Amino acid sequence: MDTAGKVIKCKAAVLWEPHQAFKLEEIEVAPPKAHEVRIKIIATGICRSDDHIVDGLMKDRKYPVILGHEGAGIVESVGDGVTTVKPGDKVIPLFLPHCGECRGCAEPKSNVCCKSDIGKNNGLMFDNTSRFTCKGKLIHNFINTSTFTEYTVVDEISVVKIHDDAPLDKVCLVGCCFSTGYGSAVNLAKVEPGSTCAVFGLGGIGLSVIIGCKAAGASRIIAIDVNSRKFEKAKELGATECVNPKDQENPIHEVIQKMTNGGVHYSFECIGNTDIMVSALLSSHLSCGTAVIVGVAPSLSKLSFPPILLLTGRTLKGGLFGGFRGKDSVPQLVLDLISEKFKVDGLLTHKLAFNEINKGFDLLRKGESIRTVLEF
Ligand code: PAD
Ligand code: ZN
Numbered sequence: 001m002d003t004a005g006k007v008i009k010c011k012a013a014v015l016w017e018p019h020q021a022f023k024l025e026e027i028e029v030a031p032p033k034a035h036e037v038r039i040k041i042i043a044t045g046i047c048r049s050d051d052h053i054v055d056g057l058m059k060d061r062k063y064p065v066i067l068g069h070e071g072a073g074i075v076e077s078v079g080d081g082v083t084t085v086k087p088g089d090k091v092i093p094l095f096l097p098h099c100g101e102c103r104g105c106a107e108p109k110s111n112v113c114c115k116s117d118i119g120k121n122n123g124l125m126f127d128n129t130s131r132f133t134c135k136g137k138l139i140h141n142f143i144n145t146s147t148f149t150e151y152t153v154v155d156e157i158s159v160v161k162i163h164d165d166a167p168l169d170k171v172c173l174v175g176c177c178f179s180t181g182y183g184s185a186v187n188l189a190k191v192e193p194g195s196t197c198a199v200f201g202l203g204g205i206g207l208s209v210i211i212g213c214k215a216a217g218a219s220r221i222i223a224i225d226v227n228s229r230k231f232e233k234a235k236e237l238g239a240t241e242c243v244n245p246k247d248q249e250n251p252i253h254e255v256i257q258k259m260t261n262g263g264v265h266y267s268f269e270c271i272g273n274t275d276i277m278v279s280a281l282l283s284s285h286l287s288c289g290t291a292v293i294v295g296v297a298p299s300l301s302k303l304s305f306p307p308i309l310l311l312t313g314r315t316l317k318g319g320l321f322g323g324f325r326g327k328d329s330v331p332q333l334v335l336d337l338i339s340e341k342f343k344v345d346g347l348l349t350h351k352l353a354f355n356e357i358n359k360g361f362d363l364l365r366k367g368e369s370i371r372t373v374l375e376f
Helices: 048-060 168-175 177-189 204-215 228-237 252-259 274-283 326-338 354-365
Strands: 008-014 023-029 036-045 071-078 090-093 132-134 137-139 151-155 159-161 196-200 220-224 241-243 266-269 290-293 315-318 348-353 371-375
Touching (some): 036 090, 159 326, 177 290, 204 220, 220 228, 348 354
Parallel strands (some): 196 266, 220 241
Antiparallel strands (some): 008 023, 023 132, 036 371, 071 090
């Protein structure tokens, strides 16, 4: 059946109120307008950011939304003027758009397009409307993607074509988890061979940081988590030592300093906890250490530490999507997964049917899963 140009009725997981369960609803998805692309989502990962960002987003503006930003699918139809993808193409939606024209896209050191909705929380297409409705109500979209639905519409600058052979149930992790973690090590920190690293938080993001640190040739990778069940996987992926702060008498930064003759070269906060961001900074060497913030903290929280921590020579930085520019990097990262240059199998602990989405989030919140991929 040719659906191009028509409204599609399909199943989506709608979050009507913050901190409630997702409700599976029948929604209407309008056809793509000019420079927009309608995608049939085939698989989508569950990432902690869906939890963390939505907290801030829904606190400020209460509105129903379709979350999800770590998906992969097939183009169903395109609006006028779309040139980079066509119906039938395998694609990954980009939660960080890449327009190629704005200040952010023009700056060689940046990967954040000014059209990104992160921090703005409009929850709408670029023309300030939505393509989703449910029971007569407008449903918002989420960071330019919304993948918890059988069909979504994104702007052309928020989607990229990938190789036809890509297994969508795996490469969806390139849409966030793997790229964010791996890139945080190789692009943001620029970990060097022989350097020492400490990774705080061993979810999908922290474990992908470990993959990046190992690929970059780090001599020591210290993995830190309050959940010791995460350690086996961390070691499999390249951690050389594992520490549970709960088993230590002293604060974690003192433990790391002691283990590394004063601190590591590179530390990574992959939790979204401002106290641990400071611990990560303190765990990096006072003269030359770099701490990278990857975790998304609650939107109203504040980071506070004595400036002397930086004056002695430490660097504090952060970044989205591991510093990668979606349109340039995602197709190659997908090829790297196809050729098994990198393996994400270890990150993929659960597969569930789309209608089990609430169970998938429970597994993540209880620390029982790394990544659950939902299949439609
Ligand atoms: P996750 O919940 O799977 O992993 C977090 C891990 O941290 C768990 O293993 C916890 O046990 C552990 N943890 C919690 N508290 C502590 C503590 N005090 N000390 C040590 N360990 C602790 O999440 P995830 O891996 O999906 O995401 C991690 C963060 O990264 C989260 O804040 C998410 O919002 C953020 C993120 N950032 C980007 C980006 O572009 N910067 C992208 C995607 C996710
Ligand atoms: Zn841009």
